[in-house]
Amino acid sequence: MAKEFYNAEIVEPQSVYVNLMVAIEGGGPAHTDNPRFQGRDRTNTPMWLLRSMLSSGLFNDAEIVQATAIWWSNDVEGGELRYWPNGASAPAQVHSANMANTALLGDNHCMFHQVGAVGPHDVGSLRVTPGATLGPVGDSSGDWAVDDLGECVFRAPLNTYRLSVLWKADMYATAEERERQVANALSMDDVAERFNQDLAERGSSVRFDPANLDDPELRATIEQFHPEDVPVGALRSVFATS
Numbered sequence: 001m002a003k004e005f006y007n008a009e010i011v012e013p014q015s016v017y018v019n020l021m022v023a024i025e026g027g028g029p030a031h032t033d034n035p036r037f038q039g040r041d042r043t044n045t046p047m048w049l050l051r052s053m054l055s056s057g058l059f060n061d062a063e064i065v066q067a068t069a070i071w072w073s074n075d076v077e078g079g080e081l082r083y084w085p086n087g088a089s090a091p092a093q094v095h096s097a098n099m100a101n102t103a104l105l106g107d108n109h110c111m112f113h114q115v116g117a118v119g120p121h122d123v124g125s126l127r128v129t130p131g132a133t134l135g136p137v138g139d140s141s142g143d144w145a146v147d148d149l150g151e152c153v154f155r156a157p158l159n160t161y162r163l164s165v166l167w168k169a170d171m172y173a174t175a176e177e178r179e180r181q182v183a184n185a186l187s188m189d190d191v192a193e194r195f196n197q198d199l200a201e202r203g204s205s206v207r208f209d210p211a212n213l214d215d216p217e218l219r220a221t222i223e224q225f226h227p228e229d230v231p232v233g234a235l236r237s238v239f240a241t242s
C-alpha cells in the first residue's frame with residue numbers, strides 16, 4: 001500500500017512502535033512528525049534545526065520521504081484523529097468512532113495531525129513522571145494500572161487505553177534516486193553553507209556557525225524567516241500555556 005501511495009520502488013521500514021493513551025482531557029498538540037534528511041537526523045542534529053530545515057525548503061533534495069501508517073486496535077471514549085491532508089490552511093478531516101482495526105497511511109512529516117481528548121473524561125489530565133509504568137494489576141479485575149512514584153494513579157480495563165501502532169518507512173522512487181540521495185548526505189557544514197547563503201540574501205547579519213548551534217539568536221532568526229505553518233481549526237492542546 002505504501003508503495004502504491006508513494007509510487008515508490010523502494011520501501012525501507014524504519015520503526016514500529018506502540019502508543020497507549022488514556023485520560024487526556026484536551027487535544028494533543030497539532031504537529032508534524034520530525035523530518036529526516038540524508039546525513040541529518042535526531043542523532044546528530046537538534047530537533048529545531050531539522051524542523052527549520054524542512055520549513056525553509058532549502059534541503060528538499062536531501063529530505064527522506066517517510067511513510068507513516070497508524071493502525072488502531074480498539075474504540076475508546078474520544079481519541080479521534082484530526083488531520084490536514086489538504087494543507088494547514090484547509091479544514092481538517094476527522095477520523096472518529098469505529099476506529100478499531102482501521103488504518104491511515106500518510107505523510108505525517110508534512111501533514112499536520114492531532115489526537116483529540118481521550119477518555120475517561122471525569123479524571124482530568126493525569127500528569128505523571130517519566131518513570132511511570134503501566135502493567136497488569138494482577139488481580140481478578142483484568143485492570144491495568146499506571147503506577148507513579150510508588151502510587152497507583154489510574155487503573156482501568158486494558159481496552160480503556162487507546163492503543164495504536166505506528167509504522168514508518170523510508171520511501172524512494174527508484175534505486176538510482178536512493179543512491180543519489182545517499183551519495184549527497186549533508187554534513188553540518190553543508191547545512192551551514194545553505195543557511196548562510198539564505199541569511200545573506202535576506203540581508204541578515206546573523207551567520208550559522210556549526211560550533212554554536214545553541215545560540216538563541218541563530219534559532220530565532222532562522223525561525224522568523226522560516227516559520228512553521230499553524231493548522232486552522234486545531235483543538236487546544238493539553239500542553240498549551242496561554
Ligand SMILES: [Fe+2]
Nearest residue numbers: 032033108113
Ligand atoms: Fe505525530
